[in-house]
Amino acid sequence: MARLGILAGGGALPVALHAAHPDAFVVTFAGVAHQMGDAAPAFPFEKIGSLYGALRDSGVTDVVFAGALSRPPLDPEQFDPAMIALAPRLLAAMQRGDDAILRLVVETFEAEGFTVRGAHELLPGLTAKAGLFAGPEPTDADTQDAKRGFEILRETAPLDIGQGCVVAQGLCLGFETLQGTDAMLRFVAQTPDRLRARARGGVLVKTPKAGQDLRVDMPAVGPDTLRGAAAAGLNGVVITAGNVVVLEPAKLKAVAEELNLFLLVEGTAP
CATH class of the missing domain: 3.40.140.80 (LpxI C-terminal catalytic domain)
Known part of the structure; x- marks a missing residue:
């Protein structure tokens, strides 16, 4: 059975998603303020390979990005092999703007076999009618x-x-x-x-x-x-x-x- 992974940033949206999907595996990011409590593991951006591994080990097949995330300072000395492989494309995307970065993030997770879902797909009523x-x-x-x-x-x-x-x-x-x-x-x-x-x-x-x-x-x-x-x-x-x-x-x-x-x-x- 598919399991959802919530990649949580700041704000109320990750909390609402977890309330609607209590069996989801929640992860946060080192240095990013959030409201998910201490139980959610925090991953450094430099260790994206370990994040992939934790998601797979927890049976996650679908992921949703939720909440505010700012561009983090990255320490190349801390890069794991997955981040080293991604770095040239990431640096190029950073020169083109946030949309390019986010497209790359989606492509990367999809290439790792995860299905990227939108929060609006998982929370009915998240948006408003005219x-x-x-x-x-x-x-x-x-x-x-x-x-x-x-x-x-x-x-x-x-x-x-x-x-x-x-x-x-x-x-x-x-x-x-x-x-x-x-x-x-x-x-x-x-x-x-x-x-x-x-x-x-x-x-x-x-x-x-x-x-x-x-x-x-x-x-x-x-x-x-x-x-x-x-x-x-x-x-x-x-x-x-x-x-x-x-x-x-x-x-x-x-x-x-x-x-x-x-x-x-x-x-x-x-």
């Missing part, structure tokens, strides 16, 4: 800002930079880069009042990049995203249906109501 998910109705200005945000993300997708941006009154106040959505929202919150005079309110737009492998890199929003958006003075958050993870949906709705912030799910990017 419509107003929570909070007040967006205004016409909010709708126009969202349209502008999707336009920005569509044009920048080939550059493999980020999955989100903030737009207010047609002006781009922030763009997600390697530091992530929370860092972008903190940056927007620090925008001087003299620059926000023409750009009150605004929206955060999040959607996958064109061609992105959603099995390993689906964008996500959660309660902390809404809190960050509120701290940045935004009116709401706009995502697309079926391809953005909605973390802790009940709590998300409660936070949206508390902050008077909308979460809108578009059927397709306008």
Whole structure:
């Protein structure tokens, strides 16, 4: 019988996956903060061969990558034979961006005989259907800002930079880069009042990049995203249906109501 392996990073998603699949074999990564407790073994990125072996020894056939992972510092002196073989391709992928790295990771695990699954395949209801998910109705200005945000993300997708941006009154106040959505929202919150005079309110737009492998890199929003958006003075958050993870949906709705912030799910990017 197939057994699932959860390769856990930070955040609530690995916890939710393990709750839904309690027989799964959970592993974490050395130096990566997580919420999986002390029982889950931690593997150094330099020892990927030992990770393959542990998965096989535990009967794992399918793996799912879940939670936040940042690019780790790698110590070549600690590389095991599997990592030494992978290193030239990995270094080349790092020069092309995160999508290239993630495609390589998927290819590597598939070459080792594992089936890579998406979290959205394993957790029904992980994404949202089109419509107003929570909070007040967006205004016409909010709708126009969202349209502008999707336009920005569509044009920048080939550059493999980020999955989100903030737009207010047609002006781009922030763009997600390697530091992530929370860092972008903190940056927007620090925008001087003299620059926000023409750009009150605004929206955060999040959607996958064109061609992105959603099995390993689906964008996500959660309660902390809404809190960050509120701290940045935004009116709401706009995502697309079926391809953005909605973390802790009940709590998300409660936070949206508390902050008077909308979460809108578009059927397709306008």
